[in-house]
Amino acid sequence: MSSDSQAALFHGPNSTWELRSAPIAPICDGQILTRVLACTICGSDLHTICGRRHAHTPAILGHEIVGQIIELSPTAPRYDIAGNPLERNDRIVWTVVANCGQCFFCQHDLPQKCQNGYKYGHQQVSQDSSWHGGFATHCTLLPGTQIVKVPDRVDDLEAAPLSCATATIAAAVRTANTIEHDSVLVIGAGMLGLTACAFFKTCSPRILFCIEPDEHRRRLALQFGASHCVTPNSLQLSPDDSLCPIGFDTVIECSGTNAGTLEAIRLVRTGGRIILVGAVFPADPAPIVIEQLVRKHLTICGVHNYQAKDLISATEFMHKNNHKFPFKRLVEHTFPLERIEDAILCAQNPQNIRVAILP
Numbered sequence: 001m002s003s004d005s006q007a008a009l010f011h012g013p014n015s016t017w018e019l020r021s022a023p024i025a026p027i028c029d030g031q032i033l034t035r036v037l038a039c040t041i042c043g044s045d046l047h048t049i050c051g052r053r054h055a056h057t058p059a060i061l062g063h064e065i066v067g068q069i070i071e072l073s074p075t076a077p078r079y080d081i082a083g084n085p086l087e088r089n090d091r092i093v094w095t096v097v098a099n100c101g102q103c104f105f106c107q108h109d110l111p112q113k114c115q116n117g118y119k120y121g122h123q124q125v126s127q128d129s130s131w132h133g134g135f136a137t138h139c140t141l142l143p144g145t146q147i148v149k150v151p152d153r154v155d156d157l158e159a160a161p162l163s164c165a166t167a168t169i170a171a172a173v174r175t176a177n178t179i180e181h182d183s184v185l186v187i188g189a190g191m192l193g194l195t196a197c198a199f200f201k202t203c204s205p206r207i208l209f210c211i212e213p214d215e216h217r218r219r220l221a222l223q224f225g226a227s228h229c230v231t232p233n234s235l236q237l238s239p240d241d242s243l244c245p246i247g248f249d250t251v252i253e254c255s256g257t258n259a260g261t262l263e264a265i266r267l268v269r270t271g272g273r274i275i276l277v278g279a280v281f282p283a284d285p286a287p288i289v290i291e292q293l294v295r296k297h298l299t300i301c302g303v304h305n306y307q308a309k310d311l312i313s314a315t316e317f318m319h320k321n322n323h324k325f326p327f328k329r330l331v332e333h334t335f336p337l338e339r340i341e342d343a344i345l346c347a348q349n350p351q352n353i354r355v356a357i358l359p
């Protein structure tokens with residue numbers, strides 16, 4: 001193939017972006033070439049861009065990608081992981097980590113921690129000249145990538161976050177094992193928190209609280225299924241409170257702040273469960289009183305990324321529920337690849353939950 005492709009290369013937190021054009025690299029054994037239809041800018045992209053997380057450069061960032069199949073190598077998978085046939089022109093999403101299937105973690109239900117894994121949108125531009133990130137017109141999928149076909153009813157801007165935010169929340173909800181009539185608290189109402197509100201809403205909780213400092217986001221949380229949304233530190237547990245006298249059965253921490261985790265420990269009930277999802281960049285240690293964890297019989301689970309089955313659940317969830325919750329409205333601004341710097345500035349405004357690049 002000889003037609004051109006283009007990528008926005010990240011050279012480090014204080015460097016300008018480089019728009020690079022190159023012929024499309026021929027695909028190798030087991031690979032699939034996709035055209036990037038949309039890539040939403042994830043919070044962790046912003047952490048890397050600001051220097052809060054380290055990246056080897058130059059890199060093509062962007063891992064919340066929906067792509068269209070252009071070419072399948074003869075040895076590439078012909079079915080997605082849900083059993084649907086894969087053909088040219090299909091719209092697909094895929095796991096953020098291509099995993100080997102053989103190492104200790106792959107064999108112990110943690111494929112996202114594969115010791116030989118490749119993480120899309122996080123790696124230095126490879127020597128083999130093919131591109132593996134979303135801030136580009138094309139993305140080549142490697143063997144070991146778990147692919148899910150996107151249903152027609154899910155549009156590109158709803159599909160792009162499936163492979164990070166939505167699937168991570170699917171993993172968190174699976175881990176929480178929340179049952180009908182439980183009380184649930186979601187801390188933080190960014191993309192993760194809003195998605196968590198919507199996901200938990202479908203589990204029919206007795207009450208679904210959200211804690212969020214920003215007023216605009218609090219209003220969104222109510223649209224995404226929260227029964228109540230309040231500011232941090234305003235919720236006091238009291239035996240007189242008819243809604244939640246003893247604390248929440250399940251708390252999911254999506255803000256990534258130390259304050260959010262401390263609120264989670266304070267507001268979970270004795271014997272309850274906390275799922276930590278948001279803290280994905282280095283921060284100061286949090287002053288946790290260990291005795292509280294012991295006396296409250298707490299279960300605390302960290303969830304980072306997800307398994308292939310969570311990407312299937314995320315896609316099914318979006319297929320069934322995208323008319324019930326305004327996911328489309330979370331991506332209010334879109335930019336062409338050439339305006340990558342404007343797109344990043346726009347994404348850094350906390351009023352914008354997600355911004356998309358349409359290469």
Ligand SMILES: [Zn+2]
Binds near residue numbers: 165
């Ligand atoms: Zn992400």
Ligand SMILES: [Zn+2]
Binds near residue numbers: 099104111116117
């Ligand atoms: Zn592995």
